[in-house]
Amino acid sequence: MSLPVVSVPVVSLPVVSLWSAGCALCRLSEDDPAVLGEKITLKEHKLSVHYFCLLTSCGVYQRGEEDEGVFGFLVEDIKQEIRRSARLVCCGCKKKGACVGCNVRSCRRMVHFPCGRKRDFISQFAGLFPSYCPDHSPTQSLGGGLDLSLPQSCSVCLDSIDPVLSFSVLRCPSCHASWFHRDCVQRQAHSSGLFFFRCTLCSNKEIFQEEMLRMGIFIPERDASWELEANAYSELLEVYKRCDALVCLSRDGRSHSAKTGWFEVVRCRLCGSSGTHRKCSGLKLDTKVWACSDCTQATDGKGNNNVISILPGRVCCHDERSLLSLIDSSMAPPSLRPSLPVGSGSPGRILQALAPQLCPLSVQVEVAGDQALSAGVELVRRPDFDPSLTLSLTTFPSSLQDGDAARQYFLQLLVQQIQDSVVFEGPDGSKNLALDSQALREDLYFDVGCLLALSLAHGGPPISFFSGALYQCLFNHPPNRPLALTHMTPDTPVTRRVTLVSFLELAGCNREVGGLEEREALVEDLVGFTMITRMQLPLQRFREGLQTLGVFDQVQLFPSAFCGVFCDGLLSARCLAQVFSVLFSQQEVRLSRETPVSYFWRRLLLDCEVGRSSISLQDLLRFATGAEELPAAGLLPPPSISFLHPVERGLFPQSEPGYNRLLLPVCSSYQAFKSSMEQAVSHHVHLLPTAS
Numbered sequence: 024m025s026l027p028v029v030s031v032p033v034v035s036l037p038v039v040s041l042w043s044a045g046c047a048l049c050r051l052s053e054d055d056p057a058v059l060g061e062k063i064t065l066k067e068h069k070l071s072v073h074y075f076c077l078l079t080s081c082g083v084y085q086r087g088e089e090d091e092g093v094f095g096f097l098v099e100d101i102k103q104e105i106r107r108s109a110r111l112v113c114c115g116c117k118k119k120g121a122c123v124g125c126n127v128r129s130c131r132r133m134v135h136f137p138c139g140r141k142r143d144f145i146s147q148f149a150g151l152f153p154s155y156c157p158d159h160s161p162t163q164s165l166g167g168g169l170d171l172s173l174p175q176s177c178s179v180c181l182d183s184i185d186p187v188l189s190f191s192v193l194r195c196p197s198c199h200a201s202w203f204h205r206d207c208v209q210r211q212a213h214s215s216g217l218f219f220f221r222c223t224l225c226s227n228k229e230i231f232q233e234e235m236l237r238m239g240i241f242i243p244e245r246d247a248s249w250e251l252e253a254n255a256y257s258e259l260l261e262v263y264k265r266c267d268a269l270v271c272l273s274r275d276g277r278s279h280s281a282k283t284g285w286f287e288v289v290r291c292r293l294c295g296s297s298g299t300h301r302k303c304s305g306l307k308l309d310t311k312v313w314a315c316s317d318c319t320q321a322t323d324g325k326g327n328n329n330v331i332s333i334l335p336g337r338v339c340c341h342d343e344r345s346l347l348s349l350i351d352s353s354m355a356p357p358s359l360r361p362s363l364p365v366g367s368g369s370p371g372r373i374l375q376a377l378a379p380q381l382c383p384l385s386v387q388v389e390v391a392g393d394q395a396l397s398a399g400v401e402l403v404r405r406p407d408f409d410p411s412l413t414l415s416l417t418t419f420p421s422s423l424q425d426g427d428a429a430r431q432y433f434l435q436l437l438v439q440q441i442q443d444s445v446v447f448e449g450p451d452g453s454k455n456l457a458l459d460s461q462a463l464r465e466d467l468y469f470d471v472g473c474l475l476a477l478s479l480a481h482g483g484p485p486i487s488f489f490s491g492a493l494y495q496c497l498f499n500h501p502p503n504r505p506l507a508l509t510h511m512t513p514d515t516p517v518t519r520r521v522t523l524v525s526f527l528e529l530a531g532c533n534r535e536v537g538g539l540e541e542r543e544a545l546v547e548d549l550v551g552f553t554m555i556t557r558m559q560l561p562l563q564r565f566r567e568g569l570q571t572l573g574v575f576d577q578v579q580l581f582p583s584a585f586c587g588v589f590c591d592g593l594l595s596a597r598c599l600a601q602v603f604s605v606l607f608s609q610q611e612v613r614l615s616r617e618t619p620v621s622y623f624w625r626r627l628l629l630d631c632e633v634g635r636s637s638i639s640l641q642d643l644l645r646f647a648t649g650a651e652e653l654p655a656a657g658l659l660p661p662p663s664i665s666f667l668h669p670v671e672r673g674l675f676p677q678s679e680p681g682y683n684r685l686l687l688p689v690c691s692s693y694q695a696f697k698s699s700m701e702q703a704v705s706h707h708v709h710l711l712p713t714a715s
Contacts, residue, residue: 178202
């Protein structure tokens with residue numbers, strides 16, 4: 024009885040330790056599929072081997088079918104490769120058995136696959152699976168692209184990263200903003216598989232995978248690991264049906280949900296992961312919309328009223344469209360019926376949502392003469408500076424007694440002086456950032472960004488002087504569009520030097536131009552270097568200044584909506600039509616007369632825009648609100664339109680600037696309406712003093 028028991032471990036254990044302790048090619052017993060590939064063991068042949076060691080070995084090829092040997096590598100060939108490599112010394116560990124060699128014929132370096140990774144060997148898992156030593160391996164370059172700033176963290180693991188391209192640090196070739204550790208992106212590829220492996224920032228797949236294969240990342244041809252799990256998404260098919268009220272009145276328990284009636288479970292419309300019986304929360308029998316207490320608190324206590332707050336760096340909904348629709352509904356007066364659909368991408372409403380951050384307390388701003396920029400820089404550099412405090416002008420200007428008027432004048436002058444400062448260059452209305460050494464030493468780029476954010480949040484005018492290229496560099500909108508020579512600031516020394524050969528070496532893109540495509544790529548590299556690479560620090564500091572009060576975060580969430588605020592400050596007919604909400608009468612007789620006038624109003628706006636009227640859009644805005652231009656955050660109270668019926672008040676329009684209210688005459692024809700508006704607005708504008 025004792026002999027069989029003793030003989031089994033004595034015979035079997037030494038055999039296992041001989042062939043399964045390590046890979047037959049690299050001699051390591053580690054089993055890390057993401058880094059070394061799957062460790063395959065053939066018990067009948069007493070053989071273990073790492074998949075990557077097998078793929079990158081110089082003397083073995085896949086001569087069999089997929090189900091033969093080790094994924095098509097025949098056992099006899101593997102053993103022959105083991106015998107061949109037994110005589111070769113690894114330049115890493117100095118031990119024999121090196122089976123991976125540099126693909127350059129003149130190079131004699133040989134390594135084990137794990138040793139090669141430690142010595143920066145790159146093995147490409149495509150074609151003939153070549154490997155390259157550090158002297159001959161492919162590299163990445165800092166060519167032109169849309170990278171907005173040098174990263175501080177790996178976009179996969181989010182740990183800190185040294186933004187220097189090397190064997191262990193790679194970057195996405197598409198967006199140029201995603202940098203990552205080699206081990207991190209290799210593990211991501213192992214987990215994601217061929218169908219889901221893509222850049223974590225820009226989600227590019229084809230270009231990203233091609234570049235990662237070139238740089239030695241193995242991408243398994245299979246589905247993602249999370250897709251292979253049994254019943255991985257079964258919980259998504261479950262509908263939450265449980266009453267979470269403090270006291271449940273259902274006799275059948277909290278999990279009971281009737282199809283209709285008092286004891287049907289109504290789910291929270293915001294999170295969907297909380298519910299209540301109608302009876303248990305005192306809801307009406309026909310109530311279908313309800314928000315739980317947690318979501319109600321998260322939405323400033325207005326969860327049941329379709330109101331949601333935007334806080335800096337935080338978005339409380341799933342997509343831009345639903346968020347903006349909630350903002351629109353929260354800002355619109357309950358009794359209004361707009362004549363035109365309010366634009367879902369209204370930057371004014373987004374900026375107004377930042378207003379709760381502003382403090383009722385004020386900070387004194389002293390302005391010497393008309394030096395608004397110097398006063399603003401002095402303000403933001405104070406040790407106790409608080410951007411949420413209301414700006415209070417003490418001695419500027421003496422002619423403006425009203426605090427709001429003085430603040431608006433200060434912000435207008437501030438934006439104009441920022442546009443003319445050394446921080447920007449280029450023609451009016453299309454400015455790029457300028458590289459100024461003195462501004463860098465004084466950190467003026469941060470100060471200017473902070474002041475522009477303050478101006479937007481405190482009701483200042485639109486910025487309106489950014490070039491499209493500067494807006495694209497800051498917010499990547501339009502996304503992934505290469506910069507062209509036309510985007511550079513004209514008539515500057517740097518722009519003229521782009522055409523010189525001496526500038527190529529400085530940009531790091533010295534190459535022989537053999538055709539039109541290569542020439543275009545060369546120009547693209549030069550423009551990218553000029554406007555992005557050499558401007559990394561100014562762009563970064565300017566962007567950090569715009570973070571004040573969360574302005575940059577909101578612009579980055581809705582870049583298309585804010586493009587007109589930063590790049591195009593022209594007042595348009597569509598803008599005014601969206602700004603003014605039309606209040607119609609409830610009586611059908613009056614409503615039938617007012618509806619054509621609302622169309623007359625929109626037609627007049629178009630005529631003013633194209634010059635077919637004696638008045639301008641600015642004249643209309645000034646007549647209705649008293650404002651010279653629309654603040655980026657919009658006017659408060661929101662501008663509205665009512666109607667003057669002939670029997671009541673006459674045939675000429677009236678305005679109530681204090682309430683931003685315009686009263687339109689009810690006319691039977693467009694010509695009568697247009698004539699009435701032009702006469703009244705022209706008379707009013709001519710009586711007003713011109714702005715100095």
